[in-house]
Amino acid sequence: MPVTINDIAKAANVSKATVSYVINNKPGVSEVTRQKILQIMKEMNYRPNAVARGLAGQKTEMLGLVIPDITDMFYADIIRGVENTANRFNYTLNLCTTHAEPQKEKDVVDSFTSGRVDGVILMTYHLNIDYIYELKKRGIPFVFIDCPIDDESIYSIIVDNEEGGYKATEYLIKLGHKEIAFIHGSRDSWDNESRFKGYCRALKDYGLKFQEEFIKHGEFQKIGGYQVTKELLKLEKKPTAIFAANDQMALGALSAILEAGLKVPDDISIIGFDDIEAAALVDPPLTTISQPTAKMGQKAVELLMDLIRGEEPEPRKILLKTVLVERGSCA
C-alpha cells in the first residue's frame, strides 16, 4: 500500500488540504509548515498518485500518439520529435501503432477518447471525415500530422509534398536532364499525388514534355521500384533520370540499374523522397528529399498544447517545407 496524502497529513499533523498546497506549491502555507511537510514527504517517500490527480484535476498530463509503425525510420523520427517536445511541457507519451489497419485506427482512437489522455496526435490513413467530426464532438483536442482529409476546420501539420516533388524534379532539370521518369507510390496516397503534381508542374515550368511511358507505379515498395525500373530500362528511349516517390523505391531502382550493368549517376541519375537511414548507406549514397520529421512532431505537440490550454490557435494548418539532401546519385 503506497503512502497517500492522508498519511502525510496525519504524520505532519495538518489537513490534507495543506499538504495538497505544498505538493502543488501554492501560496498560503507558512514556511515552517511547508518545510515540515516537505521533509515528511521525503522521509516517507511519498509521491502523489497520478491517476487520482488526473481524476480530480481533469487532466492526465499524457498525450496519445497514433502512428502506423515504430520500426519505420520516418515515423520513429516523428515520434522522437513528439516525445521531446511533450517532455518540455512535462507531458508523457501514450503510444499506439496501427500498422495502417482501418479497424485498428478506429479502435485506438476510441481508446484515447476515454479520458486517458489530454489530447491526441494522429497519423492515420483511413479515418474518414464523418468519423473525424464524430471525434470533435467527443471534446478531446486532436491534431493530425499529414491529414489525408482536406477540411479547413481540422488542425494539422502538413508537409509540402508538392513543393518537394517540384524541388526534386527541378534539381534534375537543372542538372541537364530532359528525360525524367517518375515512379508512383500507392495510388490512393495523398503524399504520392502531391509529389507527382510537383513533378508535373516542374516539367511544365521548364517546358519539358510529359511522357506517359516514363510514369510507373511501384507501390512505395523496394521491389516495386526494382521491377518498374527494369521496364524503364527496356524502353528504346531510356530516361536519363528517375524520380521515385520514396526512397524504398529509389533503392529498388538503384539495384535494377546496377544489375543492368549501368552506372549511377553516370548513366542514370536517381532521386528519392523521405531520406530514410539506408539512403545514406548505399553506394552511391542516394540524393533525396528529406521531410522535416522532428519538426513535424514538435509542431504537432505545440499546436496540441495550445488546444489543451483551451486556446483556438490560427491558422489551423501548419505547412512545413522539405529539404533537398544532395548526395551522390545525381549528375
Added chain:
Amino acid sequence: MPVTINDIAKAANVSKATVSYVINNKPGVSEVTRQKILQIMKEMNYRPNAVARGLAGQKTEMLGLVIPDITDMFYADIIRGVENTANRFNYTLNLCTTHAEPQKEKDVVDSFTSGRVDGVILMTYHLNIDYIYELKKRGIPFVFIDCPIDDESIYSIIVDNEEGGYKATEYLIKLGHKEIAFIHGSRDSWDNESRFKGYCRALKDYGLKFQEEFIKHGEFQKIGGYQVTKELLKLEKKPTAIFAANDQMALGALSAILEAGLKVPDDISIIGFDDIEAAALVDPPLTTISQPTAKMGQKAVELLMDLIRGEEPEPRKILLKTVLVERGSCA
C-alpha cells in the same frame, strides 16, 4: 462535458451500480434492463472514463516502457514486440526515452511509480542496485530487459551475448580464419563484455592465440569502427577477419576496408552484431548476429503480466539465444 455513468443511470432510470454491472458485463442484471442500458449507452455515445476506473479499480491497464532511443532500430524492434504483446492483454503503452542519460533514467522511472502504470519494463544502463532495491519497495512490478545488474531477485530478460560472440567467432574460425580482430563497443557495456568473452572463449576452444594488437575500441559508433579498422589495416600482419561488437562499427569497418582498395569478403571478412536494418542493405550485405528483439519484448510483457496478476513466476531470468544471419561479408 462528456457523458458519465450518472447520466446513463438517470436516462435508464436505474442506479449507477446497475449500469456499472452491465459495463463490466457482470451477472445479476435482468436481460431487459441490460439491453435497455446497452441501448442508451450507445445512443448517448457513452464511454467509461479510464482514469476514474483506474482510481476505483486500482489498475490502469497501461504499462510503462523505459528505453534509450526509439530511432535505433534495435530498440524499435523491441518496442514493437512489447506493444504487440501488451495489446494482446488489452494493455496500452506509455513510452519514455532516456537517451541513456543517468538522470533521465531515474526521473522517468520515478514518474512511473506514481500509479500511472500497472507495471514497467526497463531498459536502462545506469540504474544501480540500490536504486533498484528502492524501486522494489515502491511496490510496482517491473521487468528488466538486458539488466546490467547481476542480482538473482530481479526479473529480467537476458540475451545470451556471450554465446552470440562465441557463435560469431566460431563461424569465422570454421571458415578458416586464424587472424581475427575484435572491435569493442563501449568499455563499460555489459553486452560488449559478454560478446568479447564469447570471442575469447572461441579462440581458446579452437586453439587460436589471442593477439593484443587485434583488439580495438570503437565505442559502438560507425566512425569508431572506421577509425580502428584503418589502424588494423596498417598492421604489418593484417587480420583476415574482423568481428565488430555491433553492426554500426562493422559498417564503419566495411567503409574503411573498401576505401583501402580491399575487397570484402575476398580480402577480409567482417561480421557484426545486432542485425540492424542497414546490415542487409550495404554491399556486400553484412553477416551478423541477430538478437531476438521481438521475442525480448514479448517475453518481458508476459513476465510482467504475471507479476501484475500477483503471481511470482520462476525462474526470474529468461535467457534468449541469438541467431547467426549469414549474408555476404564472410568467406
Added chain:
DNA sequence: TTGTAGGCGTTATCAC
C-alpha cells in the same frame, strides 16, 4: 494560515 467538505467517475459492498 489552516481545516472542512464536496466532487471527479468508477467500482464494490452491502442491504433490500
Added chain:
DNA sequence: GTGATAACGCCTACAA
C-alpha cells in the same frame, strides 16, 4: 435484480 453508499487519492472552494 437492484439501489444506496462508501471507497479510490487528490483538488479546491469556502469557512474558520
